[in-house]
Amino acid sequence: MEVVTRRYLFDKMIEQNSPSINDKLEYLQNYLLVSYGDSDEDKKYIKKKFSYFKTEIKKRWSKARSTLEKFLISNDAWLAGTFVIPIKTYNKPGRPTKIFSECSDRTKRRKTEEVRSSVSKEVIVHAAQVILQKEGKRNASQVLKDITNSPASANECKKIHSKSKTQDPLTPREALRMCVDADLTRSQYEIVRATNRSHFPCYELVLKAKEECYPPKETIRVTASCAESDLQSLLDHTVTRLSIFLEEVLMTLTEIERNSLQIICKWGCDGSQQAQYKQKFMNDADSDANIFLSSFVPLQIVCGKDKRKIVWQNPTPSPRYCRPIRFRFIKESVDITKDEINYVRDSVKSLKATEMELNGQKFSFSHSLKMTMVDGKVCNVATDTKSTSRCYICGATSKEFNDLSKKNEIHPESLEFGLSNLHARIRLFESILHLAYKLPVRKYRERKTEAEKMLEQQKKTEIQQRFREEVGILVDMPKCNFGNTNDGNTSRRFFENPYLAAEITGIDFNFIHRIKVILEAISSGHKIDVPKFDKYAMETAKLYVELYGWHPMTPTMHKILVHGGKVIENSLVPIGQLSEEAAEARNKHFRSYRLNFAR
Ligand SMILES: [Zn+2]
Structure with a gap:
């Protein structure tokens, strides 16, 4: 409800420029209907209330002989009276009233006090029953009737209700999943379990479920500086585990499809540095300063003619699916990399299809491993x-x-x-940075004077400082142990805001934006329209040459802008799924396992 003075309405009415009082009144009525008549009921009520007001005004108007001055003088008191407009709560000025169901229990109690004190309990319960029935909530009405008639059935009802709320206990596999997702140690798990012993299985069972995730023990070889797993049994195991999860889908396949299943994986190898621990090696030449790891990630299971039918698709590029083939404490070098590539390639060559049985049906999986989880360094060695x-x-x-x-x-x-993809983003980010340092001098490898060198250094410091202050990232700073601060995260932040990046580096905004678009396209995991990509990449390359012809593109920029389309066209699965990101994230896990799960 809104209460206004009659004078307010009268002034509103006089605003209208028509000579006749009837027109003025009609205008006022319309004004009220439009402003406050939200529902038909409101409109009806407004009309009714307004008709009294109308008659009254007309009477008084003719008494004042239709002159405004006279009217105002003789009706001063009457105009100070009020007129009540029925309206929805949200039109009301001031603090809006909450609808009843949103009120707190206390407010509800206060609001119903009047009803409760004046109406007997039986009447209220009965009224609630009738209302529920009327709204078509017959079950609710029946339950209300039952529980108010006998206290025993109320107890029964509550028991059933609380029973349905308790959940089934976790299976060991579900508990394992929780442990892995939350990185729980045994003692942490025991603490969680103590809160509800019937809900969580005991740790021994979780451990057993975990052991089921490993390939057979006899296929794993571990020495002081190396651990490896037989690729064939690792793949067999992966397929078996996936088929447990895929049982329902697999059972719907035709015989031809069952015999033409193929699991597509990406693999790669990479070296990384790590902190050294006080660990004595049997052989003094061994050291744990470097680690070289090769691993694979299953991407898809396909089947049928032309392998068109996708049975399973790896949902994320998460490191969860990353399966280590071999890791060694050894420093990455050309020979080591070459050796590793040959080792895995030989294993791939001698792979046999995985045969397995499920519910009396035979399934055959062939394997396709693509070496795509690699950075430029490894590619160079491989070629x-x-x-x-x-x-x-x-x-x-x-x-x-x-x-x-x-x-x-x-x-x-x-x-x-x-x-x-991951390295591409970092490398492109670095090439833009290094280009920016050289902008004031515009010399690539030509001799620079001392002054020019100073100028370059100045620009570098300025850029680093602005990124630190305005974006909150450290760019191109050496890290204390190894590498520098240019990682996936820094580069992502850089391309997140191409305006700011362009402003700070002084590199053309259009160019940075285009690189960002290309990077997003190739890491999206979606199918890419190759001719369109080619056109866009070529335009970007032309833009680069036009703007920065004095500085040659970096190999990564050349690879993506010139050969990107061809590489995408050649890829079995969308290019974004081939990222080496999973293996990189694995390195991080590996470091933490080494620290926390040594025993
Ligand atoms: Zn090339």
Whole structure:
């Protein structure tokens, strides 16, 4: 409800410029209906209330001989009276009234006090029953009737209700999942379990479930500086575990499909540095400063003609699916990398299809492993590219990168490696940064004077400082142990806001934006329209040459802008799924396992 004075209404009415009082009144009525008549009921009520007001005004108006002055003088007291407009609560000025169901229990008690004190309990309960019945809530009405008639049935009702609330206990596998997701140690799990012993299985059962996740013990070899698992049994095990999860889907397949199943995986190897621990090795030449790891991630299970039917799709590029093939405490080098590639490639060559039985049906899975979880360094080794400034796909050197008309022949086998999405983002971010440092001098490898060197250094410091203050990231700073601060996160933050990045570095906004779009496309995990990608990438390359022709593209930029489309076209699964991100995240896990789960 809203209460206004009659004078308020009268003034509103006089506003209207028509000479006749009837027109003025009609205008006022419409005004009220439009402003306050939300429902038909409101409208009806407003009309009714207003008709009294109308008659009254007309009477008084003719008494004042239709002159405003006279009217105002003789009706001063009457105009000070009130008029009640029935309206919805939200039109009311001031603090809005809550609807009843949203009120607190205390407010509800206060609001119902009047009803409770004036109406007997039986009447209220009966009224509630009738209302529920009327609204079609017959069960609720019946329950209300029953529980108010006998206290025993009320107890019964409460018991049933609380029973349905307790959950089934966790299976060991579910408990294991929780432990792994939350990184729980045994003692942490025991604490959680103590809160509800019937809900959580005992730790021994969880441990058993965990053991089921490992391939058979005899296929794993561990020495002081190396641990490896037989690739065939690792794949067999992966397929078996996945098929437990996929049982329902697998049972719907036809015989041809059951015999043509294929699991597509990506694999790769990479070295990483880590902190050294006080650990004595049997062989003094061994050291735990470096680790070299090869691993694979299952991506899809497909079947049928042309392998078109997808039975399973890895939902995320998460490290959960990353399965280590071998890791060694050894420093990454060309020979070691080459050795590792050959080792895995040989294992892949000798793989046999996994045969298995499920509910009396036979299934056969072949394996397809693609080496795509790799960074540029490993690609160079795999293709025997000696110089890091040479493109491993077409063999062009950095001097030729800016000549876009030149098209070298492509080595088809090098397209297999994908685009190394994670590293691509870091490398592109770095190339933009390094280009920005050189902007004031505009010299690539030519001799620089001392003053020019100073200028470059100045620009670098300025850029670093602004990124630190305005974006909160450290760029291009060496880290205390190894590497530098340019990691996936820093580069992601850089491309997140291309306006700011362009403003700080002084590099063209359009160019940074285009690189961002390309990076997002290749890591999206969706299918990419190759001709469109090619066109966009080529335009971006042209833009680069036009703006920064004095500085050759970096190999990564060349790879993505010039060969990106070809690589995408060649890929079995969408290029974003081939990322080496999973393996990189694994390195982090590996460090934490080494620290916390040594025994
Ligand atoms: Zn190339």
